Amino acid sequence: MRAHPAVKQHELVEPEQFSFKDDGVFPNSTLPLLIYREALTTDEQDRASLLERRLAENDWTNSWRNGVYSFAHYHSTSHEVLGVYSGAATLRLGGDHGKNVEVHSGDVIVIPAGLAHQNIGASADFAVVGAYPEGRQWDLLRGRPSERPRADHNIAALPIPGNDPIYGANGPLLHIWRAAAVGSAGQ
Numbered sequence: 639m640r641a642h643p644a645v646k647q648h649e650l651v652e653p654e655q656f657s658f659k660d661d662g663v664f665p666n667s668t669l670p671l672l673i674y675r676e677a678l679t680t681d682e683q684d685r686a687s688l689l690e691r692r693l694a695e696n697d698w699t700n701s702w703r704n705g706v707y708s709f710a711h712y713h714s715t716s717h718e719v720l721g722v723y724s725g726a727a728t729l730r731l732g733g734d735h736g737k738n739v740e741v742h743s744g745d746v747i748v749i750p751a752g753l754a755h756q757n758i759g760a761s762a763d764f765a766v767v768g769a770y771p772e773g774r775q776w777d778l779l780r781g782r783p784s785e786r787p788r789a790d791h792n793i794a795a796l797p798i799p800g801n802d803p804i805y806g807a808n809g810p811l812l813h814i815w816r817a818a819a820v821g822s823a824g825q
Contacts, residue, residue, distance in 0.1 A: 651677045653810055656739070657818075658732030658753060663781040664712055665790055666732055668822035669750035669798075669815045676744040677804050678721065685723040685743075689767045693719060696801040696809075699773035705764055706757035710734070710781060713751055714789035716774035717796065719803040720747045725764030730756050733781070746804055748811055752793040754781065771799035 653672035660666050682688050690701050698719050706720065710733055726742045733754040741747060749755055757764075770776055777792075779785045798816060802809020 650805060650810070651675060653748070653814070655814065656731055656737060658736055661733050661735055664710070664733040664754035665714075665752035665786065665793060666712075666754060667750040667752045667793070669818050671731055671750060671753055671755075672748040672811060672814065673739065673741065674746040674748075674804060676742075677746040678723075679744050686765070686767055689721040689723050690769070693721065693767065693769045693803050696803050696806045697773075698769040698771055698799070698801070698803040700775070701767055701769040703765060703767055705760065706755065706766060708757050710754045710756045712754045712779050712781070712789075713749075713776045714779055714785075714792035715751070715796075716770040716776045717751050717799060718749045718776065719769050720749065720766040721769075721803075722746070722764070722766050725761035727760035727764045728758050730754075730758045748803060750815070751796050752789070769803065771801070771803075 651674045653674045655670040655672060657670045658666035678689060680688055686703055693701060706729060722741050722743050722745045724743055728738050728740050730736055730738050779789055801807055802811035
């Protein structure tokens with residue numbers, strides 16, 4: 639995929655990978671959460687619009703701008719991408735017994751369906767663009783017992799996206815998630 643002219647071209651950024659198993663409260667995922675560090679750098683003033691265009695080029699749409707909820711939550715009807723266009727935050731991933739991870743402007747986080755995430759502290763200017771593969775509609779679940787097994791069924795039925803949100807059809811997400819899906823099917 640060709641970079642937008644306002645985006646400084648980088649070599650392909652290999653994402654950090656974080657895996658979280660079902661903890662009895664949150665289903666989490668057999669697919670790893672991916673963080674692309676400094677995936678988008680630009681001098682353009684309207685970084686959010688630039689990020690929205692890049693995601694849309696790769697069919698991650700139904701976008702919004704805001705922060706990340708301060709309560710643990712997950713989505714069962716879609717995977718989600720969060721592109722940080724301003725500030726920094728500490729996100730708790732995987733629920734209460736998960737991992738705290740710092741994210742900064744330019745980072746892109748791909749969250750598989752079922753994986754708990756929440757903002758546990760952020761700079762005053764922290765903001766993200768969120769989007770979903772193929773513009774899927776998303777739900778908001780909080781780890782309540784009544785949510786399952788329907789949430790588990792929804793998650794299991796989701797396909798792996800056809801494009802990496804940043805790098806398109808040949809991006810790392812496809813290779814990593816397909817390998818994880820094959821590995822979990824053999825267990």
